[in-house]
Amino acid sequence: MSLLNKGGDGIHPVIRSPQNFVAGAFLIVAAAFVVWMLSGLSQGTLRTMGPAMVPRWTAVGIGLGGAVLVVLSFLKEGEALERWHLRGPIFVLASLVIFAATIRSVGFLVAAPLSMLTAGFGSREVRPLELVIFTVAMTVFCAVVFRVLLNQPLPMLVLPALSIQF
Structure with a gap:
């Protein structure tokens, strides 16, 4: 699947906000990594919180924010990717x-x-x-x-x- 649609008047990008798409994808990957790293720790319950509860749910929230950015990158015009600096x-x-x-x-x-x-x-x-x-x-x-x-x-x-x- 191409990220470009060829229309009658030229080429239109499917991803309308590449910067939001890349940022959202990065947040999703980082959140998934954190959740995976916490898999060996107990989450506990709301009454007796374990060591993984707050970091895991923070990562889930960050991942959901990344998913919102990815979805919005298809719906709204946004910034192009800028040059990366190290x-x-x-x-x-x-x-x-x-x-x-x-x-x-x-x-x-x-x-x-x-x-x-x-x-x-x-x-x-x-x-x-x-x-x-x-x-x-x-x-x-x-x-x-x-x-x-x-x-x-x-x-x-x-x-x-x-x-x-x-």
């Missing part, structure tokens, strides 16, 4: 690796800002001062939420022979 994905992936590599060795107060600063440079339009302000604000906010409000055993700052646990 800068953003590379910096975001690097920030995830940095966070994973440093959270246990130096603690959250070092790992989070390093990760956020790295991810921020994934955009060509980065403004360093705004990025630093955002990084400090988000680090403080996340530290309060995870350590104080949710009481998670998060190493805040790890120094040689000294670990600060708030």
Whole structure:
């Protein structure tokens, strides 16, 4: 099956919004991957939630959103595919690796800002001062939420022979 219909007046694309189609297809594939990865974990019930309930249903919601994008790509005119740039994905992936590599060795107060600063440079339009302000604000906010409000055993700052646990 071709994605182009040949009409009397020329060629008309069946997919009217290629950008929405590709984005929706990507979301569906990513959601299916997450659901598959969670297949070994118990979902539990609403009364006793298991470790897979929230991530699984979040993935299902994201997959449904992707399906909506795919359907709309056939019904409404939209943007063509743009040229892809690797800068953003590379910096975001690097920030995830940095966070994973440093959270246990130096603690959250070092790992989070390093990760956020790295991810921020994934955009060509980065403004360093705004990025630093955002990084400090988000680090403080996340530290309060995870350590104080949710009481998670998060190493805040790890120094040689000294670990600060708030």
